Structures are given as structure tokens and as C-alpha cells.
Amino acid sequence: MNLNELVNRNKEYTKHGNVANYIPELSKANPNCLGVAVAKCGESVIAAGDSNIKFTIQSISKPLILIMALLDYGEEIVFSKVGKEPTGDSFNSIRRLETINEFTKPYNPMINAGAIAISSLIKGKSNNEKIERILNFIRKLSNNNDIKINMDVYLSEKRTGNKNRAMAYFLKDIGILEGDVEEILDLYFMHCSIEADIIDLANIARVLACAGKDPLTNEVIIPRRIVQIVNTLMTTCGMYDESGEFAVNVGLPSKSGVGGGIMTVVPGKMGIAVYAPALDKKGNSVAGVKLLEDISNEYNLSIY
Numbered sequence: 001m002n003l004n005e006l007v008n009r010n011k012e013y014t015k016h017g018n019v020a021n022y023i024p025e026l027s028k029a030n031p032n033c034l035g036v037a038v039a040k041c042g043e044s045v046i047a048a049g050d051s052n053i054k055f056t057i058q059s060i061s062k063p064l065i066l067i068m069a070l071l072d073y074g075e076e077i078v079f080s081k082v083g084k085e086p087t088g089d090s091f092n093s094i095r096r097l098e099t100i101n102e103f104t105k106p107y108n109p110m111i112n113a114g115a116i117a118i119s120s121l122i123k124g125k126s127n128n129e130k131i132e133r134i135l136n137f138i139r140k141l142s143n144n145n146d147i148k149i150n151m152d153v154y155l156s157e158k159r160t161g162n163k164n165r166a167m168a169y170f171l172k173d174i175g176i177l178e179g180d181v182e183e184i185l186d187l188y189f190m191h192c193s194i195e196a197d198i199i200d201l202a203n204i205a206r207v208l209a210c211a212g213k214d215p216l217t218n219e220v221i222i223p224r225r226i227v228q229i230v231n232t233l234m235t236t237c238g239m240y241d242e243s244g245e246f247a248v249n250v251g252l253p254s255k256s257g258v259g260g261g262i263m264t265v266v267p268g269k270m271g272i273a274v275y276a277p278a279l280d281k282k283g284n285s286v287a288g289v290k291l292l293e294d295i296s297n298e299y300n301l302s303i304y
Contacts, residue, residue, distance in 0.1 A: 003048035006294050007034055013287035017278035020258040025156035029055065029260060029277035034287045036295070037202035040270040041210040045199050054195045055275060056153045058257030061134075061191040062115040063230045063238070064204070068137055069121040070226045078121065081176055082114040083107045086237045086244075104174050110237040110255065113167045119188040120177050127183055131190045140214075140221065141207050142200035154193035161189060192257075198273035201263045205271025208253075231265055235303075239289075242282040250292045251302025256284045264292060266301050 001009070014032050021027040035049035069078050087107040106114035124130035131149070139147045168185050171177045177184060206215055208231060212222030222230075234253035239246040246254065252272075254264040260277030262285055272295065276287035296302050 001294075001298055003036055003038065003046065003295075006291060006298065007036060007049035010034065010287050010291040010294060013290045014276055014278055017280050017286035019260070019277045020279055020283075023153065023157050023160055023258070025150075025153040026056070026259060026277075031278040033260070034274075034276040034291065035198055036272065036274045036291055037198040038270055038272050039199075039202040039206035039215075041206060041215055041268070045202055047199060047202075050275060051198055053275060054150075054197050055259040055261055055277065056150050056193050056257070057196050057201070057261060058192045058259040059110070059112075059115070060201065060255050060257040060259075060261055060263050061138075061194055062110050062118070063234055063255050063263075064138060064141070065115065065118050065122060065134060065191055066109045066233070067222055067226055067230055068134065069118050070229065071222075072123045073121055075229070078118070081105060081117045081121065082109050084233065084236075087111060087241070105176055106171070108233060108237040110233060111240070112164055113171065116164065116168050116184060116188050117171055117176050119191070120179060120184045122187065127187050127190070130187055134191050135194065138194060138196075138204070141204040142196065143203050143216070144196070144200050147194060147196060147200065149190055149193050150195040151193075153195075154189055157189040157193060158186065161185065164188065196261075198261065198275045201261060201273035202271045205263045205265050205273060207271070208265045209267055209269060209271050211268075231267065234265065239284055240282050242280075242284055242289075246284075246289065247304070250289070250296045251304045252292070252296060253303075254292070256288075258283050260285050260288065262288045262292060267303060269301070 019029045033050040035051040037047040039045045122130045212227040231253040238255040256262045262274045264272040274288040276285045
């Protein structure tokens with residue numbers, strides 16, 4: 001089957017799940033959308049379905065700011081603030097921060113608490129400088145200089161992000177966060193509200209698939225060791241508490257976001273991105289996951 005046929009076959013799954021509504025602006029998404037983009041190493045991007053719809057990347061920003069923190073500070077400092085283990089809990093859970101006495105840091109960078117800790121490590125004299133650095137990095141990876149923040153979603157997240165606020169103040173209390181908590185949260189809300197489409201995300205995933213190299217110039221944008229770390233953490237933690245099942249059924253490093261996107265890496269071959277905003281109870285795109293299962297099986301892409 002080609003991509004169009006696979007999209008059509010999985011369109012029925014857009015009727016399952018619900019768009020995110022805990023961030024009010026996200027509830028405006030059309031739940032019937034489904035699209036996929038594939039960016040092979042050394043080839044042009046191909047797409048099918050609803051490929052040009054802009055949406056906020058939400059938690060798909062987490063591996064990207066992790067890359068920046070690793071570039072800025074190195075592994076020792078970054079992983080003194082956050083762990084490398086899956087939690088088995090939901091992405092916005094605060095429970096394990098309080099109940100594991102000897103583990104006084106978030107379990108991994110792909111959950112909200114971990115990403116807030118990583119946000120505190122982004123270099124810059126001000127939040128304006130930090131978010132501009134993040135935007136420029138994502139623009140380079142996506143080969144799209146028009147990447148920007150959706151201000152309506154950002155303000156909506158800022159108004160309603162009380163659980164994230166609670167996590168951040170807890171992290172401050174146990175010494176993980178340094179600096180002003182509200183500024184760190186503001187940066188977190190901003191990078192979650194960055195807007196893109198699946199072609200942009202497929203381009204980003206392709207850099208991770210091609211060992212950190214820009215496929216157009218062959219420039220090394222991300223060192224191979226950092227690519228290895230990020231791809232591994234996306235495999236073990238990138239689909240929240242559904243990561244194990246996803247690894248069995250799809251078998252590829254991936255990161256989902258509650259905006260409905262999933263960014264997937266096929267090491268050495270291609271980047272894939274899907275969009276379908278109706279989510280399951282774990283916060284992952286229902287039709288997007290099903291479509292990725294079909295693509296992985298159809299083209300024998302699983303890394304296992």
C-alpha cells in the first residue's frame with residue numbers, strides 16, 4: 001500500500017478518542033484530520049492526507065530542548081537534573097516526585113516535570129533570548145524559517161497550567177530548579193506552543209535518523225552521541241505510559257504531543273510525522289498511532 005491508501009485505511013480511527021481540552025485552545029482542533037509526512041535521508045519529503053495543517057508541537061518540543069541542553073552543558077550536568085528511566089505514570093503526574101525518597105529528580109526528560117527541569121538549563125540572558133535560540137534551532141532542523149509560537153495557545157497554557165506550576169515549585173523546593181520558577185514555566189509554555197506541520201516534523205526527525213546530519217548540506221547539527229541518547233529516550237519514554245506497547249507494535253523512536261502530532265525516527269532511513277488530534281486516555285493520537293503501526297508493518301521498519 002502507498003501512503004494515501006494507508007491514510008484512508010486508518011481514517012476511521014479519527015472517530016475514536018477526543019481532542020485535548022484541558023488547554024482550552026487545543027479543543028478547537030478538527031478531530032477528523034489525519035495526515036502523514038515521510039522524509040527519507042537524501043530525498044524529498046512526501047506526504048498524504050492533511051499534511052499542511054499547523055498545530056502546536058506540545059511535548060514534541062521535549063526531545064528538542066533536551067538536545068539543546070546537552071549541547072550547552074553535557075551529559076553529567078543534564079542528567080544530574082533529570083533521570084533516564086520510564087515512569088509508568090501519565091505525562092503530567094506529580095506522584096513519583098514525592099513518593100520515591102532516594103530519587104530526588106524527575107524520572108526522564110519526556111514527562112512534564114523532566115521537561116520543566118530541562119527548560120531551566122537553556123542558556124540565555126532572558127526568556128526572549130532563550131526562546132529565540134529554541135526557535136532558531138527548530139527552524140534549522142525543520143528547514144523552515146517561518147516557525148513561530150502560537151500566542152493564543154501559549155496564553156491558554158499559561159492560564160491553565162496549574163499542575164505544571166505545582167511541579168515546578170516542588171522541583172524548586174528540592175533543588176532541581178535554579179532561577180525564577182515563573183520564568184522557567186513561561187519558557188516551558190512557550191516552547192510547547194511552537195507551531196509546525198508534519199512536513200516540518202518529518203524534516204526534524206530526518207536529522208535524527210541521519211545521525212544528526214543536515215541532509216541538504218551534510219553538516220553535523222547534532223553530535224552522534226546526543227542523537228543516540230535522544231532516540232533511546234524517545235523509544236523508552238516518548239509515548240508516555242504507552243511507550244512499551246508502542247515499542248512492540250511500531251518499534252521506532254517516537255515522541256507524541258497532545259496537539260495531535262507524533263514525530264518518529266527510523267534510524268539510518270527516514271523521519272516520519274503524523275497528525276491526528278483525537279487522543280486516547282494516555283494523551284497519544286489514536287489514528288496517528290494506528291497509522292504508524294501500519295507504516296511500520298507495511299515497510300518492515302521496526303528496529304527490533
